[in-house]
Amino acid sequence: MTQTTTTDNPYLLLTPGPLSTSRTVREAMMRDWCTWDRDYNELVQSTRQKLVGLATTQTDDYTSVLMQGSGSFCVEAVISSVIPKAGKLLVLTNGAYGDRIVQMAQVHGIHTTVIDFGELAQVEARAVEQTLAADGAITHVAVVHSETTTGMLNPIAEIGAAVKKYGKVYILDAMSSFGGIPLDVAELSIDFLISSANKCIQGVPGFGFVIAKTSELHKCAGVARTLSLDLYDQWKTMEEQNGKWRYTSPTHVVRAFYQALLELEQEGGVAKRYERYKQNQAILSEGMERLGLRVLLPKESQSPFITSFYYPEVESFSFAELYERLKQAGFVIYPGKISQANTFRIGNIGEVYPADMERLLTAVEANRFWL
Numbered sequence: 001m002t003q004t005t006t007t008d009n010p011y012l013l014l015t016p017g018p019l020s021t022s023r024t025v026r027e028a029m030m031r032d033w034c035t036w037d038r039d040y041n042e043l044v045q046s047t048r049q050k051l052v053g054l055a056t057t058q059t060d061d062y063t064s065v066l067m068q069g070s071g072s073f074c075v076e077a078v079i080s081s082v083i084p085k086a087g088k089l090l091v092l093t094n095g096a097y098g099d100r101i102v103q104m105a106q107v108h109g110i111h112t113t114v115i116d117f118g119e120l121a122q123v124e125a126r127a128v129e130q131t132l133a134a135d136g137a138i139t140h141v142a143v144v145h146s147e148t149t150t151g152m153l154n155p156i157a158e159i160g161a162a163v164k165k166y167g168k169v170y171i172l173d174a175m176s177s178f179g180g181i182p183l184d185v186a187e188l189s190i191d192f193l194i195s196s197a198n199k200c201i202q203g204v205p206g207f208g209f210v211i212a213k214t215s216e217l218h219k220c221a222g223v224a225r226t227l228s229l230d231l232y233d234q235w236k237t238m239e240e241q242n243g244k245w246r247y248t249s250p251t252h253v254v255r256a257f258y259q260a261l262l263e264l265e266q267e268g269g270v271a272k273r274y275e276r277y278k279q280n281q282a283i284l285s286e287g288m289e290r291l292g293l294r295v296l297l298p299k300e301s302q303s304p305f306i307t308s309f310y311y312p313e314v315e316s317f318s319f320a321e322l323y324e325r326l327k328q329a330g331f332v333i334y335p336g337k338i339s340q341a342n343t344f345r346i347g348n349i350g351e352v353y354p355a356d357m358e359r360l361l362t363a364v365e366a367n368r369f370w371l
């Protein structure tokens, strides 16, 4: 099947999100909804149920909460709603998104300790275990699954085992991975998993969601440090009022997201989508290396979602020029975000297929102005 993206966009987004979406997802937004009408609330409930089904086979023990805003709003909703005053958060970081969790905790005055592994190393479960053994005050542990800064995957199963050995609450920012890689929150002992509409589920931006272990969420009543981002209160309202959001909800975005969930099912579920992303990423990284562009990360820690490439080490290279040329050719790529090396990034998630990756490689080959 040589499927490529429909051409009603001027260029394909090869970014960490928002992504190129299908025409049918965008078309789903072409009507208006009443936020308290049953039609809309049933859509919300069905969406919440489908999300739990994507996250685990043990659906009775988990629930989901939708929250207005971009993904970071949802991360902040969790960080500011689940750690009680007497609690202490351990953040494991190896990039900008882990650092953002630390920043959030600081804003909310949460007692926090950080292990920074550096941008080029994976989080190490052994270090987590040592820290938990040494500091009994820690109650919660947070980590990013796929660190979009570099494209690195962290070992969430090993980390989860350490977190559970010490009986702590496990918070996972799975923003850029959920729906694009098989995982089960129950098997991984995850208590709060955070993601958003515009990443691997391939919806449009406007809200995020949390998959929560229901028994842990129950403990969060009255804990929140903000009103709007109170995760427990948002959940309680959705539960008790059958899919009602507390404040104005992004109705069109929710309808588009529901369509995106149906399209994920049509594709064959998360396992099939993972295969496509892996194939996209393999074509991209192997093809770029053939063209003389080196990949930043070793294969073992490279995610199937976004890849960092070193700048060619010649003065004639300029990222701005490569960006403009590829944009003219129909592809938007992304700047790098790390401090230790000059890199740029190319994402391969969204309505993007192996044939699109081949077309990109042809465009890069035709635009190697630095040679």
Ligand SMILES: *Cc1c(COP(=O)(O)O)cnc(C)c1O
Pocket: 016, 017, 070, 071, 072, 073, 075, 097, 144, 146, 147, 148, 173, 175, 176, 196
């Ligand atoms: C996209 C992303 C977020 C959220 O970013 P927003 O710009 O707020 O949507 C958080 N964590 C990771 C790892 C991400 O990739």
